[in-house]
Structures are given as structure tokens and as C-alpha cells.
Amino acid sequence: MDLHIRLEGRGDLAARIYRQILDAILDGLLRPGERLPPTRELAARLDVSRNTVAAAYDRLTAEGFLEGRAGAGTFVRGEPLRRRRRKRAAGGVRPRSRWESLAAVPNDRSEFTFDFRLGMPDATLFPLETWRRLISRELRPASLRSAGYGEPAGHPALRVAIARSAGLSRGIRAEPDDVIVTQGAQQAFDLIGRVLIEPGDCVAVEEPGYPPARILFESLGARVVGIPVDDEGLDVSAIPKNARLVYVTPSHQFPLGTPMSLARRTDLLAWAERNGEAVIVEDDYDSEFRFSDRPLEPLQGLDRTGRVIYVGSFSKTLLPLLRVGFMVAPASLQRALRTAKQLSDWHGEPTTQAALARFIDEGLLARHIRKATREYAARHEKILTALNNDFSEWLTPVHSAAGLHLCARLKPGRDLDLQQRLANARQADVAVESLAAYCTSTPAQQGVVIGYGAIPIDRVEEGLRRLHTHLCATQQAV
């Protein structure tokens, strides 16, 4: 790699070369075993005498940072040196105060044999060969001929495909022009927030709820209020009158799993109508996987006054790393949302979007969802049966008929340190999340949220057996 050395100003040139190479080694930029340029070459590049460079190399060699190998050159010494932490300059630049205290969204990348965490579909179900074929097709010279900047609303073919498939499978009323493709649902929330929220505005979210959405609205300066969720979904009567935006997951409440009842949906839409400026964000992130119960009409399909923005994601149906989501927004917000999208990243990634359009058009997405639904239904059933049979003294499952996770509440009177017990289960290679992690109000609701996207069905039984050992053991045994 080219070594960039600055020699402006006055002073001892060899000392400055020495210092900058030393810094690069200590900062880990030059790694053990890496070869330095020959003294002659570096001297010519820096326009200094060869002796000057040699003096710097000699000093670093004497101090043990470099070693010369006969006939091969000069190398950073093989033993890794402890990396030095860069000193933070006192009084360095700081982010805005709200960013200093903003909680990061947890991103735990540790691996577990019995992994019941949320957020991951089964990557082994992903149709990799087909996807590779579709991506290769988009990378042919003919496809790249018009490779300038694209439309901020996303690849036209994908918008047509989404409008059609969301209409057919979810009852969403959308023309292609209503669809804006985003980098995952998260970018849709960001664009919506930027276009609609002034600092200090009230945003209502579900409690318990989805942390990345809540934190995002906080980052925009909103006053975020958690609204309780009961067996029918969001308690509409608890939404503050001045809420500008209400974020909900009606198909499969996150994390409880309950669908919002039709009565509540109607109440929520009526509430929004009474509050002329209010917008509802309907996050439908994983209800493509449905095991029983008929899906209820989406809020977007029931809305007659243009107050609902429907947000979908391919993170569960395909993979989160593709970063493709979309929103179906009312015409009154289209121009602002497209401008926000353009100012954010212009238009996302067209190769993936074009490949996905074909994947949907050729019926491959629908086929993949059918196949994955059979697999997830079996896991859902197995976990539910175990919860009802083996955990029934401790946990009550929350009714859920779709998605990639289910929730079970701790029974009243079961006074145990759930967090500690889940930590113990992790020691036994079983990762299960706590319902409390999705609560912001106190006392936090107690229970577990069990994901089945990432765990193969043949590991479910043993995973739950181990969970049982740690969760339901008597106090002394833990």
C-alpha cells in the first residue's frame, strides 16, 4: 500500500519520516508482516536523500518496530504490537446534544447453537442460485448501458411489481406512482420523519414496541410517547390529541405478535380523521408468513382520507442485508418524500431493485414465501406446543398467527429474575430475548420473545429443553 508521508514545513526530515511510520504502525494502519517501500523508492517519491529515509528505517529497526530481511526488504515486525488508542483531542467536535445520549440499536453478532433471537430469517432458505442468476443478468453490459442516476422513487419495474403484489397479497391500494422504494423499512421511517416531524412534535409509538423506530423519531427531536397495547392492539384512547404521527404494527404487533382488531383499526382511522394533521405509519414487516387466521384489512386499505403510509420490507421475506423496503404514501406527501429520498441517497441500489422486480414478476417471491411459510409454521407450532405443555406453569403464550417470532408473558405471581435466568441460558448456548428489552415504561413487562427465523427445526426441542432448565428451575437450582 502507498505510504503517505507529509514533509511540509521545516525541521529534521528523518525524524518526521520516523514519526509518521511509527504512528502508522501503532495505529494499526501498517500491519505486522507488511513490507515497506525500499528506501530508494520512498526517497525518490518524497524528493529527499536516500540516507534520510534509511536513517528513519534504521531507528525503527533498532527500536524493534521494523526488521530487515536479507534480499527481501524491510518489514513491519511480525509480532503484533498492541494497538494504541487514538487520543481524543480535548475539546474536539461533538455531535448535537441529543445524539450524545441517544441509545444505539443493539446489534449483537455473537453466535449461538440454539438461536431464538429476533430479526433474522433463515438464510438457508434464501434462493441463492436464482438470485445470483438475476443479479448476473442485471450486470450484463446491456443492462448497464443506461447506468446514470436513477429515479429517487426507485426502479420503475420494482415499483410496478410491488404495487401489484402488495395489492394482490395484502389488499394495499396502490399505483406504481404511490410506491417509493427504500433501503429497508428503516429508511422509510427516516424519510417520513424528516418530512413530517418538527423538533418537539409528539410521536406516538407502541409500548412495548420496535426500538429502531422509536429511537429514530427521538433522533429527529420528536417527543416520543409510548401507548399501551392490549389484546386488541394499540389503545387508541391513550394517544395524545396533539400527536403528529402514530407508528403501529397492526398485522403482527412487535414484539407481542397480536393483530390489531378491526374495531381498533377503525377507531385509529377515525382518531386520525379527527386530528387533521396526524399521519399513521403502518409497519407491516413480517405478516407474509401467515399460519392461521385470515389477515385483517390493512389500515392503508381502509383509509379513505389519505392519512396512512404503509411500510413494507423484504428483510424477512428475503434477507435484511439486501436492504430493500418500500412505502406506499398518499399523493400529498409524494413530492416531499421523493425529494427527501434523493437528498438522502438518490435512489438506493438499482441492481438489487431490478433483480427483485424480476423475482417478483416471475412468481418466485410468492413461491419462496409459500415454501418458507411451511417451514416457519412447523417451527411456530413446535414452540407453541412446548410453551403450552412444558412451560405452562411459568409462561402464557400471546396469540399470534403470523411472522417470525412469538411472545409469552410470565405468569402473574412468578416472581423470578428473568434477566438473570436468560443470561444463564446464554451460557448454555441458548439465546432468547426478554420482553422487557422492548419496553420503555416501568415496571417493564415480563416475558420472553422467541424468534424462530434463525433456528433449524431439529434444534428447537433441545433449545427449549435447555431454556426450560434455566428458566423454570427452582430458585436453589439456578
Ligand SMILES: Cc1ncc(COP(=O)(O)O)c(C=O)c1O
Ligand atoms: C417491527 C419491524 N419493522 C421493520 C423491520 C424491518 O426493518 P428493515 O426493513 O429496515 O430491515 C423489522 C425487522 O426486524 C421489524 O422488526
